[in-house]
Amino acid sequence: MNLSTALEQAAAKQGGKAAYHFLDQTATYEELNMAVQRFASGLKTLGIEQGDHVALIAGNSPHFIVALYGALRAGVTVIPINPLYSPEEISYIVQNGDAKAVILLDILVPLVNKLDASLPLVEHYIVCETNDERVKRGEPKQFSIYEKMKTFSEVINIGLLPFYPPVVDENETAVILYTSGTTGKPKGAMLSHKNLYSNARDIASYLQFSGKDRIITVLPMFHVFCLTVCLNAPLISGATMIIFPKFSPKEVFAQAKHYEATVFAGVPTMYNFLYQASEGHLEDFSSIRLCISGGSSMPVALLENFEKKFNVRVSEGYGLSEASPVTAFNPLDRPRKAGSIGCSISNVENKVVNELGEEVPTGEVGELIVWGPNVMKGYYKQPEETDAAIKDGWLYTGDLARQDEEGYFYIVDRKKDLIIVGGYNVYPREVEEVLYSHQDIVEGAVLGVPDPNYGEAVLAFVVSKNEQLTKGELMEYCRSRLADYKLPKEIEFLTELPKNTTGKILRRALKKQVLKN
The missing domain is CATH 3.40.50.980 (Rossmann fold)
Structure with a gap:
């Protein structure tokens, strides 16, 4: 399968049922x-x-x-x-x-x-x-x-x-998803037909999707979160997708009410905009049985305020492109724990390990690793990167986590230096490569800082050999080479960047300075 x-099979069983609504189609x-x-x-x-x-x-x-x-x-x-x-x-x-x-x-x-x-x-x-x-x-x-x-x-x-x-064959590569790479170039995660089908099947079962569901598909389809949760899983379940060409709080509320949507999936930034929107009222989401959040951690205050305003349950999960993507989710038959990514979904195992790959005791922090039929084949044309990510069948996520006594997982910290802007991953090195390619930049460093609307924003520090170079000029240079969400929100010029004894730039020192100010 x-x-x-x-x-x-879905077409054979229910050919006359709506697969999707899109604008007037x-x-x-x-x-x-x-x-x-x-x-x-x-x-x-x-x-x-x-x-x-x-x-x-x-x-x-x-x-x-x-x-x-x-x-x-x-x-x-x-x-x-x-x-x-x-x-x-x-x-x-x-x-x-x-x-x-x-x-x-x-x-x-x-x-x-x-x-x-x-x-x-x-x-x-x-x-x-x-x-x-x-x-x-x-x-x-x-x-x-x-x-x-x-x-x-x-x-x-x-x-x-x-x-x-x-x-x-189920092991043939179905999709290659390019993810931001720590070396500055994206890596192509090869997902097989088995990877994609199994994760869509298992998340549909875990979230109890059925032909009665009408799922708001407003997350970007090229992103693995939408691809599995809002596209593949609904089609496997015989559900109906309500497709949006772009995110608009006003349109989401209007279409949710019109089609009596039952499931909404979004990143925390979307929830924040929906919560703040003047158009949103309790009756707009009255038919919603489940709200799904992923992409990055949702602030507990926002989660609780959203639930109170719209009288819905917001459940968080966890995933990554290399795992097709979902590995954990808050269960529907047990309490939802705010701040947790939930428990392992069906047929997938999550484990927290130390540097030797040994499972750590309950409550202790270690690296989250994943095993299951959803784990990628590897990175396209990058065997060394593949070997570093997958060991004995286990996918090493690079995320630090802990597990409580009831089997719920909590992400303690994200991959080193990763910045998540509105649910999208931004690796500092990728932005730094662009900065360094400018003829006037001597050195640069990029880090993430808290942002009330997008969760995090990109902040760049640079040293320039041209005193006449302006922030605006450098921003335009970056704009022609990076997607908008990867652009620095602010660029600060310094005479030098802090370094350790080996000459490595200390991002932590810069972050301390930012938070202190």
Whole structure:
């Protein structure tokens, strides 16, 4: 069993039921499965074969679902990419991921047109039509990639039926998710069909998803949290997705009330904006049976205030891309413990160990490690990184945690130096690489500081050899090379950075200075 066959079974059992609502569109399970079948056939007609890789830059839309499931049905590996990434970031992932085709929003055509020369392996650009006026004004024939372009509709239309999908082994790579790397370059976590299906199945069972559920899908689909909890798990369960192209508190409340949504999943930043929004009222979430939070720790005060205002239960969980992603969640049949990530979900084992890999006593802090059918195959083309992350089948998360006597886990600290901005991971080294690439920067250091809206914000310290260089100029330099959420909120110029005796920059000393001030 895999995600594609699970969708086929759902279509056979309840073909007339709504699979999703998106703006003014609704598709049944039968319609969705037929579109997936035609897209899979269309890919094969284009010469994209089993084992090939395609990049998917489609945002939250039916295009994303059809492309993802169509590619999986054809035995093709999908590389989801954040549409907000900078050209450099997109180019690196497409190149490193050996993508043979890129499925993209029409608004991104001008961007990839400029990148095409650096993407020699890409043979096809499949353009998702959103009727964006900026694309309409630029005649497609003016783009140098015009000969490689096909619209999404064209690919579906060239698909021949009946289409007989290839036999796909459950251990074949289904998706490669690129995560921020400590070395400054993202690493591609290879998730197999078994990894993705098992986690969707197990989290759906753990959270008691059913065909009666209507799940708000507003988290970004390219992110593994949404991919499993708000897309794959609902489709496995025969539930209905209420898809949002972007997060808007006003729209979330309106659509939740209109469709009588039963499940909301978001990161703490979203909960904060919903709580603060003047549009939000008790009756808007009256049909919600469960609120799910992940991506980063939610402040207990926010969790309790949100529950009180909307009379709902907010349950936190834990996951990471390398684990497809969910490993722990607060159980529904026992008390929810504020500040805890809950207990191990079905078929997954979490353990807290010391530096020797030995399990520590209850209550003691150690590194959280994970075992289960959801643990990734490894990092794409990075065997050394894989060996460092997976030992004897256990995934070492790098997060410090403790476990209480009832089996609930608590994250004590995150991966060293990791910054989480609105649920997105930002590694300081990645931002520092950009700073160091500026001709006037001698040295730099980046760290996370508390932020009332996004949980954390990026703060940069730099030493410049050019006294005329301004914060604004350096910020613009970073903006052209980094996604917006990775940009420093503030840049401070110093004459020197604190270092230890070996010359290593001391981020902790900088953080102490910030917190002191």
